[in-house]
Amino acid sequence: MCVLPAGELARKYGRRAAFMAGTGAGVLTGLLATIALYIDSFWLYCLSALLGGAYAAVALSFRFAATDGVPENKRPQALSMVMAGGVAAGIIGSQLVTHTMHLWSDKMFAATFIAQAIGAALAGVILFGVKLAKPLANQAYSGRPLRTIALQPRFISAVICGAASYMVMNFLMTSAPLAMHMHGHSQESANLGMQWHVIAMYGPSFFTGKLIARFEAARISVFGIILTAISAAIGFLGEGVYHFYALLILLGIGWNFGFLGASALVLETHKPEEKTVLNRLVTL
Incomplete structure (x- = not known):
C-alpha cells in the first residue's frame, strides 16, 4: 500500500522526506506493538504490522538512492554495499530479540518492540543528515511513459x-x-x-x-x-x-x-x- 505514496513523496519533496516518513512509521510500529501486547489487542497489533510494512517500503528504496550520482558501471556495487548493511542487522537484530524478549516478564516480546522503536529512531537521526538533491521538475515528468518502460x-x-x-x-x-x-x-x-x-x-x-x-x-x-x-x-x-x-x-x-x-x-x-x-x- 505504501510503495507508490512513498515514491510520490520522494518525487515531490526529495528522498530524505520519504526516508523520515518511513522511519517515523518504524518508530510507531514498535510503540503500537508494545501497547497492543500490553492491552491484548490483536487489531492494534495488526495496525503496527501495517506500519512496519510502510517502513519496509521506504527502507527497500535505499538501494536505489545509493545509485544516484554513481557512474553506471558502479551501480551494482553501490546496490551491494547498501544491502551489505544487513549483515550487521542479522547479528544485532537476532541478539536484540534474544536478550529482550523476556525483559517484560508477563508480556513476551514487549520489550523487544520498544527496542525496535529505539532502533528506528536512531536510524532516523542518521538519515536526517543525508543530503540528496530533490528531483527537478523536468526530471520528474520527462522520459517515457511508465507503461512503455514496464512492457520491456x-x-x-x-x-x-x-x-x-x-x-x-x-x-x-x-x-x-x-x-x-x-x-x-x-x-x-x-x-x-x-x-x-x-x-x-x-x-x-x-x-x-x-x-x-x-x-x-x-x-x-x-x-x-x-x-x-x-x-x-x-x-x-x-x-x-x-x-x-x-x-x-x-x-x-x-x-x-x-x-x-x-x-x-x-x-x-x-x-x-x-x-x-x-x-x-x-x-x-
Whole structure:
C-alpha cells in the first residue's frame, strides 16, 4: 500500500522526506506493538504490522538512492554495499530479540518492540543528515511513459525474478521460526537460525555486485532462484534444527543473488530522468 505514496513523496519533496516518513512509521510500529501486547489487542497489533510494512517500503528504496550520482558501471556495487548493511542487522537484530524478549516478564516480546522503536529512531537521526538533491521538475515528468518502460521484456524478466525471490524467501523466512517451535526447538534456536539467515541474505552483497558485473544481472538472478528452490527442497528432508539452519542459510544466499540481480536488471531498463517514476513501481 505504501510503495507508490512513498515514491510520490520522494518525487515531490526529495528522498530524505520519504526516508523520515518511513522511519517515523518504524518508530510507531514498535510503540503500537508494545501497547497492543500490553492491552491484548490483536487489531492494534495488526495496525503496527501495517506500519512496519510502510517502513519496509521506504527502507527497500535505499538501494536505489545509493545509485544516484554513481557512474553506471558502479551501480551494482553501490546496490551491494547498501544491502551489505544487513549483515550487521542479522547479528544485532537476532541478539536484540534474544536478550529482550523476556525483559517484560508477563508480556513476551514487549520489550523487544520498544527496542525496535529505539532502533528506528536512531536510524532516523542518521538519515536526517543525508543530503540528496530533490528531483527537478523536468526530471520528474520527462522520459517515457511508465507503461512503455514496464512492457520491456527485460523489465518484465526483472520483475518476475525479483518477485519470485522475494515471495519464496518471505514465506519460508516467516514460517521457519514457527515451524521450529512446533517441532520442539527452543526460541533461542529459532533466533539463531534467523540470525544466520539474515547474514546469508546480506553477506554475499560484498561481492554480488562484482559477480553481476562479470556474469550479467540476469544470470545471477536466475542462479539465485535456483538456490532458493534447493533451499525449499531441504525443508522436505527433515525437521531437525540443522535442517532448518541449512534451509535458512541457503534461502538467504538465494534471495541475495535473485533480488540483487533483479534490481540491477531494473537499472538497465530506464534512463536517468525516468528513475523516480520507475523506482516507485519496483521498490517491492
